[in-house]
Amino acid sequence: MIRSAASPETPTAGPTGAARPSRAVWWAAVAAAVVVIIVVAAVINGAGGAPAPVGQTIASSTTWEPPLDRAERLVTDILTRRSSAVLKGDEQAWLADVDPGDPEVLALERVRFRNWQQLRPVKFDLLYNSASPLTLPPSGQPSGAVVSRHTVHLVMQMEADVALNRADYTYTVALTGDAARVVDVAHLSHDSPDADRKRFGDPVFDAPWDTVPLRSARQGSVTVLAPENSRWDPAAYVGAAARAETFVRSLWAQRRAPGGFVILLADDREFIQWFGYGRTESAEGVAGYINCAEISAANGTPKDVILGDDSKAGCRAVLRMSTVRNDHEAYTLMVHELAHAIGPYLMTDVYFGGDREWLNKPTWAIEGFAEWAENLAGGDAEIRQGTDLVKRHWAKYRPSESDLAIPLPLNQDFFTTDATRNTFNYELSATFFRAVEQTGGRQKAVDLYVKLATSSELVTDTRLFLDPVIREHGIDPDRLWQTHQDVIG
Numbered sequence: 001m002i003r004s005a006a007s008p009e010t011p012t013a014g015p016t017g018a019a020r021p022s023r024a025v026w027w028a029a030v031a032a033a034v035v036v037i038i039v040v041a042a043v044i045n046g047a048g049g050a051p052a053p054v055g056q057t058i059a060s061s062t063t064w065e066p067p068l069d070r071a072e073r074l075v076t077d078i079l080t081r082r083s084s085a086v087l088k089g090d091e092q093a094w095l096a097d098v099d100p101g102d103p104e105v106l107a108l109e110r111v112r113f114r115n116w117q118q119l120r121p122v123k124f125d126l127l128y129n130s131a132s133p134l135t136l137p138p139s140g141q142p143s144g145a146v147v148s149r150h151t152v153h154l155v156m157q158m159e160a161d162v163a164l165n166r167a168d169y170t171y172t173v174a175l176t177g178d179a180a181r182v183v184d185v186a187h188l189s190h191d192s193p194d195a196d197r198k199r200f201g202d203p204v205f206d207a208p209w210d211t212v213p214l215r216s217a218r219q220g221s222v223t224v225l226a227p228e229n230s231r232w233d234p235a236a237y238v239g240a241a242a243r244a245e246t247f248v249r250s251l252w253a254q255r256r257a258p259g260g261f262v263i264l265l266a267d268d269r270e271f272i273q274w275f276g277y278g279r280t281e282s283a284e285g286v287a288g289y290i291n292c293a294e295i296s297a298a299n300g301t302p303k304d305v306i307l308g309d310d311s312k313a314g315c316r317a318v319l320r321m322s323t324v325r326n327d328h329e330a331y332t333l334m335v336h337e338l339a340h341a342i343g344p345y346l347m348t349d350v351y352f353g354g355d356r357e358w359l360n361k362p363t364w365a366i367e368g369f370a371e372w373a374e375n376l377a378g379g380d381a382e383i384r385q386g387t388d389l390v391k392r393h394w395a396k397y398r399p400s401e402s403d404l405a406i407p408l409p410l411n412q413d414f415f416t417t418d419a420t421r422n423t424f425n426y427e428l429s430a431t432f433f434r435a436v437e438q439t440g441g442r443q444k445a446v447d448l449y450v451k452l453a454t455s456s457e458l459v460t461d462t463r464l465f466l467d468p469v470i471r472e473h474g475i476d477p478d479r480l481w482q483t484h485q486d487v488i489g
C-alpha cells in the first residue's frame, strides 16, 4: 500500500518512545480519526451533539490511508488468519492476534475455539462487515492507540448442518502503528422485534458455545455436549445418542440428511436461556427442543425465504435433563429430536402466531412424525400407551368435526396450556403416521412426512386437499382413514 507522502504534523514520541519512519503518517491518521469520530458523533447525536471541529487541517496529501480503512484492512487479515486457524485446529494461530495483556478475552477466545472444534466445522469463514469508530480506547490500551469496532459475520457449516449459517460478532481492535490487536470479541445477540423476525427469521443467538466451556462425547456421528461444570456427563449419554442416531437414520434411509448431529444437555436454566428459547416459547412441560439455524449466503446475507423453500441450515437438539429419568427415556427423547433434526430443510416457518399461521407447515405432521418415531423406538408398550391415551381422552379433546375436516389437531389448537391436551395432540398426530405405516409401510410414512412438512396447513387440513396427496403416494385414502379410525377407535 502507498504511504509515502508524510503529513506536516510534528512527530511526537509514542508510547514506546521509539522513532519510526511512519510516525508522521501515524499522527496524521490520529488527527483524521479524531475528525471522523467527531463528525460521526455529531451525526449520531443529531443537533446538540459534539461541536463542529474548528481549524482542523488534515494532511495535504490524498494518498495516506484513512485510519478506518487501515483498520479494515488489518482486521480483514486477522479474520483470514483466524478462519484458517479454526479449520486447521491451530489454537495458537487463533489466539495470535488477541491482546496478550487481557487474560479474560484470551480465555473466552480459547473457550470458543475449543467449543467450535467439538462441533466439527466443515466451513468457517469470518467475514468483514462494517466499522464504527470509538471515541475512547478501552482501559488498559495505550493512549496513542486508535480503537475501532467492527461487525464481523461468521459464516459456518458444522458437521450437523446441510447448509451455511451465520452468527455475528463485534471485534474491538486497537491499532498502534501498523500493529493490530483484538481487544474484545462480543457475540451479537439478536433480539429482533416481531416484524423483523417475520422477515428474517431468528438468527442464532446465545448459543452455549459462545458463552461457556463445553465438554463432549462422540460416538457414530453424533456429538453430545454439556457445560464443563454440568452435573450431566456427555459420556454417560453418548451410547443412547448413538442408538438414537442409528434408529433415525435407518428410518430416514437414503434421504438427504446432515453428516452428524449435535445434542446439548441442559439444566432448567440453560434450557430456556440457550438460543433465546425462553423469549419466544414457554418451556412449561417441554422436555426437548431443536434450534435450527437460518441458511446464510456465503457472503453473510440471509437467504430469502420462499414458502416451501429451504430456510434452515441445521438443527441442534437441546434436552432438558431434569425430565430424563433413565437411559431409555434419554434414548426415546433423542429419537424424537433427531427425527426433527434429520431434515432441517423441512423446518420452514414463515409466520409466527396470528391468523396467518395457516400458511405454516401443519404442526400435526411435524410433531406427529417425531412422536411416531419416538414411540416406534420405545417399543410396543409405548406405541400402545400413546394410542390408549388418545382413546381415553378422545371424547374430551377430539378436534372439531365437519364433513371434510381431518381428525387431527390444527396449528392454532396444537400447543395449549392444558398439559394433558398437549400430550393428546402429540399422540393423536402420531396415529396418522401409525395408520400410514399399517397401510403402506414405514417408508410411505416418511415420504408423506417429507411431503406434508413442506406444505402449508392450508392445503392439508381437509380431506379435499389431503386425500389427493395420500393417493399420489400410492395409498387409498379411504383405507387409510378407516385404519386411522381403527387405531384410535
Ligand SMILES: [Zn+2]
Binding pocket: 336, 340, 366, 367, 370
Ligand atoms: Zn417435537
